[in-house]
Amino acid sequence: MELNMFSLKVFLTVAEKQSFSGAAETLFLTQPAVSSQVQNLENYFQTPLVIRPHSGAIKLTDAGKIVCDYADKFVVLGKELLRDIEKQTGKSMMQLRLGACFIAGAHLVPAVMKAFVDKHPTVDVSLNVTRCEDIFQGLLSGSLDIGIAGLSPKNKFLIKKKFYELPLTIFEAGNAQKQCKRVASIRELIGSSLIIREKGAGTRKSFQEFLNKHHVNMKDFQLISVSESNEAIKRLVMTGMGFSVLPHFIVKNELKDGRLSEVRLKEGALSQSFFVIYRKQSIISRSQQDFLEFILKAHTAVDSIS
Secondary structure, eight states: OOHHHHHHHHHHHHHHHHHHHHHHHHHHHHHHHHHHHHHHHHHHHHHHOOOSSSSSOOOEOHHHHHHHHHHHHHHHHHHHHHHHHHHHHHHOOOEOOOOOOOOIIIIHHHHHHHHHHHHHHSSEEEEEOOOOOHHHHHHHHTTEEEEEEESOOOOEEEEEEEEEEEEEEEEOOTTTTOOOEEEGGGGGGGGGGGEEOOOTTTHHHHHHHHHHTTTGGGGGGGEEOOOOOOHHHHHHTTTTTTTEEEEHHHHHHHHHHHHHEEETTTTTOOOEEEEEEEOSSOOOHHHHHHHHHHHHHHHHHTTOOO
16 A cells, blocks of 8 residues: 555544544545544554544554644645645546446447546546446445446445436347347236346346336246346347347447347337446545546537447
8 A cells, every 4th residue: 555645534524523433524534434544554654544443533653643644744745735736727636537337438438538538638547447336335435436327326425426328229149030129018928038237237237127127036937147248139039039138339330240139128218327437425526526527518529329
């Protein structure tokens, strides 16, 4: 681990509140996230920084008091430095750490990132493509600034804003003798093999919600779960092993050349919502605010893929 401003800020708040839970409430973090940041500092300095009593307020060790004094100076200097540089240049100098789920990271975010960096060249933007739950944990722990996910977070400390609505397509193996799209009720598919993303994936969650609305359960199908790989799902469907559901743009080429065939549902069209997510906090950095405003207006950048 490297020494970072976020860990020092968390430690300062713990010292001020004399409580992990109090610091968590102030910083809009979970208590385990606060404990983890303090533990990271203790590992870095290789010495205990706080005394954790069984009850009552925590106390700083002698080493903790030294770290607290310097941390206060670092945090103040960091804020002054960024304020003065941004005032001088009129531009954000902050790093922006993004997290995106697999579909958003591969297909939705790159075009938005490119357009944002072109407009804000001084912002250092990084992207971590991972599972939705890992994104939520990264936001809560402070290792990520903004997340883009096809799953809605449930944690009260995370704020979500709907970013995009992607159409989903039900599809099966293509049939050279039958080029027209099949129309079926979802109940007509019960008992068939359903090749679907793993639990926790946004596409699976959206399909489950659609089924629930029509009083059908995922257990009514023969489930074949595939972790992370949309390409593997398409190939399994092409072999005739079952049907699946994915965002339309992921399968549009295979539908066009006949390797896959769309199944139109009588119950209507499906879609999956994607959200921009950030941690609830008292102050949002300029770079975060700029990106939030940008991505919520960036439909043109992602419309081209759908």
